[in-house]
Each structure stands twice: as C-alpha cells, then as structure tokens.
Amino acid sequence: MTDRPLAAADGPHTADPLLEIADVTMRFGGIVALEAVTFSVSQGRIVGLIGPNGAGKTTLFNCLSRLYRPMRGDIRLNGRSLNRCAPSDIAALGVGRTFQAPTLFASMSVLDNVKVGAHARGANTPLTDALSLPRMRREEHELEQIARATLTFVGLDQMAARPAANLSLGARKRVELARALAVQPSLLLLDEPAGGLNHTEVAELGALVRSIRDRLGITVLLVEHHMGLVMGLSDQVVVLNFGRVIADGPPDEVRSNPAVTEAYLGTRH
Amino acid sequence: MEKRHVIAPATGSPGGAGGAVFGSNSAQWISILALVVFAVALPFALSKYHVFELTMVMIYAIAVLGLNILTGYNGQISLGHGGFFAAGAYTAAILMHRYGVPYWATLPAAALICFVLGVLFGLPALRFEGPYLALVTLAMALATPQLLKYFDTWTGGQQGINLPKPVPPHWLEIDRDRWLYFVALMALLIAIRIAANILHGRTGRALIATRDQPIAAVAMGIPTARYKTIAFGTSTLFTGVAGALAAIVIGYVSPEGYSLFLSVSFLVGSAIGGIATIGGAIVGGLFIEFVPNLANDISDAAPWAIYGLAMLLFMYTMPRGAVGTVWPWIGKALMRMGPHKIE
Numbered sequence: 001m002t003d004r005p006l007a008a009a010d011g012p013h014t015a016d017p018l019l020e021i022a023d024v025t026m027r028f029g030g031i032v033a034l035e036a037v038t039f040s041v042s043q044g045r046i047v048g049l050i051g052p053n054g055a056g057k058t059t060l061f062n063c064l065s066r067l068y069r070p071m072r073g074d075i076r077l078n079g080r081s082l083n084r085c086a087p088s089d090i091a092a093l094g095v096g097r098t099f100q101a102p103t104l105f106a107s108m109s110v111l112d113n114v115k116v117g118a119h120a121r122g123a124n125t126p127l128t129d130a131l132s133l134p135r136m137r138r139e140e141h142e143l144e145q146i147a148r149a150t151l152t153f154v155g156l157d158q159m160a161a162r163p164a165a166n167l168s169l170g171a172r173k174r175v176e177l178a179r180a181l182a183v184q185p186s187l188l189l190l191d192e193p194a195g196g197l198n199h200t201e202v203a204e205l206g207a208l209v210r211s212i213r214d215r216l217g218i219t220v221l222l223v224e225h226h227m228g229l230v231m232g233l234s235d236q237v238v239v240l241n242f243g244r245v246i247a248d249g250p251p252d253e254v255r256s257n258p259a260v261t262e263a264y265l266g267t268r269h
Numbered sequence: 270m271e272k273r274h275v276i277a278p279a280t281g282s283p284g285g286a287g288g289a290v291f292g293s294n295s296a297q298w299i300s301i302l303a304l305v306v307f308a309v310a311l312p313f314a315l316s317k318y319h320v321f322e323l324t325m326v327m328i329y330a331i332a333v334l335g336l337n338i339l340t341g342y343n344g345q346i347s348l349g350h351g352g353f354f355a356a357g358a359y360t361a362a363i364l365m366h367r368y369g370v371p372y373w374a375t376l377p378a379a380a381l382i383c384f385v386l387g388v389l390f391g392l393p394a395l396r397f398e399g400p401y402l403a404l405v406t407l408a409m410a411l412a413t414p415q416l417l418k419y420f421d422t423w424t425g426g427q428q429g430i431n432l433p434k435p436v437p438p439h440w441l442e443i444d445r446d447r448w449l450y451f452v453a454l455m456a457l458l459i460a461i462r463i464a465a466n467i468l469h470g471r472t473g474r475a476l477i478a479t480r481d482q483p484i485a486a487v488a489m490g491i492p493t494a495r496y497k498t499i500a501f502g503t504s505t506l507f508t509g510v511a512g513a514l515a516a517i518v519i520g521y522v523s524p525e526g527y528s529l530f531l532s533v534s535f536l537v538g539s540a541i542g543g544i545a546t547i548g549g550a551i552v553g554g555l556f557i558e559f560v561p562n563l564a565n566d567i568s569d570a571a572p573w574a575i576y577g578l579a580m581l582l583f584m585y586t587m588p589r590g591a592v593g594t595v596w597p598w599i600g601k602a603l604m605r606m607g608p609h610k611i612e
Contacts, residue, residue: 086492
C-alpha cells in the first residue's frame with residue numbers, strides 16, 4: 001500500500017479536507033440510523049465506507065446528497081455547509097453520485113442519460129430551448145461532447161445510441177458511473193458499485209475507480225460490501241456499525257481493529 | 270489544486286452514429302416537407318365542411334400535444350385539460366366580444382393566461398401523484414361548466430358568447446373556412462416545432478428524468494418541483510391556445526362545450542396517438558374529431574359503445590399509441606434504407 005503517493009499515513013485529520021462530516025445524527029422514529037458520525041475526507045483520496053447491513057451507510061449518502069436533512073451536525077464541502085442547500089443544488093456544488101438500486105432513465109438512450117448528468121453544467125431554460133437560440137444549440141453541442149467523452153472514459157462509447165432499458169447489469173453500472181462523472185464532480189459518491197458484478201467486472205471497476213482518482217483528480221467516497229475491492233482501493237476506510245463510527249484509518253489498521261472484527265463476526269467467546 | 274475536473278472532449282468526435290442520425294434526419298425532413306405541401310393543397314380539394322373538420326383536427330392536435338408534454342413526458346396525469354381549453358376559448362371570446370380585440374391577437378393573450386393558470390394549478394398539483402392527481406384534475410373538469418355559468422357577467426352564462434367572424438386578408442382570395450384552416454395549420458406547425466425544441470433539449474431531458482427516476486433526477490441537479498410546474502404551465506399554454514383557436518373557428522362559446530367529456534377526449538386522444546410522442550397528437554386529433562361521428566353513423570342507438578370498442582381496438586393493437594408503436598418500426602425501416610449504417 002505504500003506505492004501510492006496519496007495514501008493516508010496519519011489518519012483522517014490531514015490538511016485540506018474536501019469533505020467534513022461533523023457530529024451527524026439521524027433518527028427515524030425511535031431508530032438511530034446515524035449517531036454523531038464524524039470523519040473527514042481529504043482531497044484526492046479514495047475513502048471506503050463499510051459496515052454490516054443497516055449500519056447507516058446509505059443513510060449517510062442520502063444526507064450527503066441532501067435527500068435527508070441531518071437532525072444534528074454539519075456536512076461541509078470545501079468548508080461550505082450542505083445542510084442549507086436544496087437537494088438539487090448539490091450537483092452544482094460538485095457532488096456526483098450513483099445509487100445502489102438501478103436508477104437509469106430507462107426510456108432514454110445511454111447518451112441522453114449521461115447528458116442528464118451534465119444538467120447542472122447547462123444554463124438553458126425552457127424559453128431558450130423553445131426558441132432554439134444559437135446559444136442553446138452551442139450548449140447542446142458542448143453537452144454532447146462532454147457526454148461522449150465521459151462514455152469513452154468508462155469504455156461505453158460504442159453504446160451511446162442504445163436504449164438504457166436493455167443493457168446488461170455491468171453496462172448499466174458503468175452508465176450510472178458515467179452519468180455521475182458528467183456532473184463533473186469534485187467528490188464522487190459510489191453506493192455499492194460492485195453489487196451483482198462478476199469477478200472480472202469487479203477488477204475492471206477497481207481499475208476504473210482508481211483512474212477516476214488518478215486521471216481526473218476526483219475524490220471518491222465508496223460504500224461497498226466487496227471487502228477485496230474496498231481494502232485494495234481505499235486510502236482510508238471508515239467503518240460504521242449501528243450508526244456509529246467504530247474505526248477510521250488506513251485499510252491495514254482497520255482490518256486488524258478488534259472492534260471491526262467484532263462488528264462483522266460477533267464477539268469471540 | 271484544480272477544483273473542477275473536466276473530462277476533455279475528444280476532438281472531432283461526431284463519428285459513425287452522427288452520420289446515421291443525419292441520414293434519417295434528411296429522410297425525416299423530406300417526409301415533413303411532403304406532408305406540409307399535402308396539408309397546404311388539401312383544403313382546395315375538399316368541401317367547406319370537410320375543411321372545417323380538418324381545422325378542428327389540427328386544433329385538437331395542439332390541445333393533445335399540450336397534454337402529451339405533461340402526461341407523456343413528465344408523467345403527470347390530467348383529466349382537467351378541458352378546463353384550460355375553456356379558459357383559452359373564453360379568453361379569446363371575451364377579448365373579441367367585449368374589447369374588440371382582433372382574433373389573432375387573442376392567441377398570445379390566451380397563451381399567457383393559460384400558462385399562468387397552469388402554473389398556479391401545477392403548484393398544488395406537486396403534492397399529488399398519479400391517480401390522485403387525476404382525481405384532483407377531474408374535480409376541475411367537473412367544475413368548469415358550472416364556473417362558466419356562475420361568472421355570467423363575463424361569460425354570458427348559459428347563452429354563451431357569439432363571436433364576430435374573422436375576415437381573411439383581402440389580398441388572399443380565399444373564403445373564411447379555408448383561411449382559418451391555414452391559421453390552424455400555422456399554429457400547429459409552430460406548436461410542433463416549439464414542443465420538439467423543448468422536448469429534445471435540456472428541458473425535455475429534465476422532464477423525462479423527473480418522470481422516470483425523480484430521486485436520481487434531483488441528484489443530477491434537476492429541481493424536479495420547478496420542472497413539474499413548468500411542464501404544467503407549458504402544457505396548459507398549448508391547450509389554451511387550442512381552446513382560443515376553437516372559439517375563433519366555431520364562432521361561439523357556451524358552457525356545454527367544455528364538459529368532462531372534453532377532458533376525457535383529450536386523454537383518450539393522447540393515449541391513442543401515443544402519450545410520449547409529438548406526432549401522436551395528430552392521430553389523437555383525428556380520433557377526437559372523427560370517431561364520435563363515425564360511431565354515430567354506425568349505430569344511432571349506442572354510439573358510445575362503438576366509440577369504446579374503437580378505443581379498445583386501438584389500445585389492444587397499439588398499446589403504446591399509434592405513433593409510439595409504429596414510429597420505431599418506421600425509424601428502423603428508414604435506417605435500413607438510409608445510406609449510413611448505425612455503428
């Protein structure tokens with residue numbers, strides 16, 4: 001793990017945190033989904049977020065994309081609090097995300113799906129669209145270029161014209177990834193990107209996520225159950241259990257943490 | 270450290286797929302041009318009455334196109350578009366009758382008023398989904414004739430309003446019916462062009478994304494509530510202009526003309542043509558204008574049974590509407606004929 005220059009050596013509180021999660025608490029009725037969750041993500045890192053089912057990982061993602069508003073605590077991106085933002089403003093602030101369940105726009109082509117990802121980069125209004133002004137056609141052309149380049153990046157340029165409805169699972173996941181990249185984010189949230197993929201596809205995904213960080217300089221927060229992938233990719237791993245952070249550090253350290261073993265395997269007798 | 274991370278677009282990227290699109294585009298343009306020439310020549314080969322019928326077909330097509338934007342592309346069901354059709358019709362009628370406004374100037378007025386009404390109605394509609402929205406809009410359709418009777422100082426109540434007959438420009442030596450046919454044709458062509466521009470651009474993608482996956486749409490930066498309201502306003506703008514045109518062409522408005530049945534007809538026309546299509550609106554217009562009369566010719570006793578049967582037949586053979594079902598097939602045929610191959 002020492003061959004990567006950006007790998008974390010001294011824990012989470014290094015300089016220049018892109019994302020700071022401070023004391024975030026979320027309850028649904030009497031159930032505690034997140035309890036005083038605090039950690040930060042530095043620029044240019046791949047951070048794995050793991051934990052048993054129901055630990056609160058997706059809830060945290062939904063707080064990050066403001067689909068939920070935390071009951072307590074703050075989430076800051078580049079020092080700016082996300083709590084006051086509308087959910088639809090988050091993309092423009094530089095957060096792209098994928099979803100655990102398939103959420104492609106099924107009636108659109110692959111290319112149009114990716115163009116929707118670039119929505120926040122556009123400025124056309126219904127009026128400029130209706131009048132088809134030159135400015136509007138220029139912007140459409142730019143969006144098309146961004147979308148095609150993004151599809152090339154994830155290796156799907158041949159499928160641009162295909163309807164999104166009838167793609168294989170692996171291709172669907174890549175389109176989701178391309179759509180999130182078209183947001184042109186500084187922070188990418190990936191919610192179980194390896195779910196349902198076979199061995200080869202997982203390896204390809206790992207290489208792709210790494211190149212998203214290395215070639216595009218995008219910081220990645222990754223929720224994943226595939227331990228091999230998380231431990232191999234991440235510079236920092238945060239472990240949630242019953243809504244609390246029980247470990248936060250480099251993969252090796254987290255792996256040997258007794259609290260983590262206990263959370264996954266139960267108490268040793 | 271750079272803040273925005275852009276994937277650099279490849280230079281000179283429009284490749285093979287772009288060529289294929291161009292191929293089918295030119296075929297599309299030729300067929301559109303042929304259709305327009307046909308539509309211009311047609312009224313001179315038909316009787317005045319048939320010209321009037323076709324004028325109504327085009328007007329209904331505009332109304333259905335409006336509904337398609339809302340229901341087909343944005344997923345909001347409306348059973349109340351007859352109400353907006355009435356609002357457009359009465360805007361035109363009151364402006365012409367009371368204030369002597371020329372008929373053509375009532376169209377932008379109806380567009381503006383119906384857009385505002387649609388936005389105002391669309392805001393509370395945000396709280397309702399699917400069948401619940403259908404019920405709320407149904408209430409509006411039921412209330413429309415009664416409201417028109419209630420505000421009788423403006424609407425003329427039960428008697429309605431007779432409108433002055435539009436005069437064709439004197440340099441054009443055609444009669445009134447053929448002139449109004451061309452007015453409706455112009456309006457339809459403009460409506461189709463504007464709808465296509467909206468639906469094939471950033472706005473259209475946002476509307477469809479909101480319909481298909483609202484949560485993912487929000488995460489992509491689409492303010493879904495705003496787009497749903499815009500969809501409502503745009504939709505009722507189209508339908509309102511159609512209502513104004515209908516009032517001008519028929520020369521008369523009265524509450525009975527805007528019953529629940531009109532709203533249902535629009536939804537039926539929309540489904541028959543293909544709810545998420547633009548061309549389907551014309552098929553819908555044909556259905557709304559001709560099928561009730563045809564049904565009457567077939568059976569005096571039970572025309573609505575025939576109407577229902579026709580609907581059933583259409584929906585059974587073409588579940589995604591005439592254009593929604595047939596167009597992809599034509600598209601494939603055009604691709605095969607075209608000089609370029611896809612991929």
